[in-house]
Amino acid sequence: MARRKVEEKNYPELIQASEERIADLSSELKQEKANLKQLKKDQVRYEAMVEKQKKQEEVQKAAELLVASGKSMEEIEQFLAN
Numbered sequence: 001m002a003r004r005k006v007e008e009k010n011y012p013e014l015i016q017a018s019e020e021r022i023a024d025l026s027s028e029l030k031q032e033k034a035n036l037k038q039l040k041k042d043q044v045r046y047e048a049m050v051e052k053q054k055k056q057e058e059v060q061k062a063a064e065l066l067v068a069s070g071k072s073m074e075e076i077e078q079f080l081a082n
Helices: 011-069 073-081
Strands: none
16 A cells, blocks of 8 residues: 655644634534525415415405495395305
8 A cells, every 4th residue: 555645734724724614614504504494484484475465365356346246245145155
């Protein structure tokens, strides 16, 4: 087995720089994971909000159609019951 040739370098400085870079990357990764988690929560809330708005718009539209029909509530209930 051949030995690998080792060059003369400032190893303590290189090791420290590498450790600092790993610490920075770890910190960035934690921040990005927290950001992703928040984005997923926000997406769920947004989708629920959009669905609620759609339902409100449908109810509003139905109310407008009922008013525009000129029929009484009793007539509408009777019609819907059939």
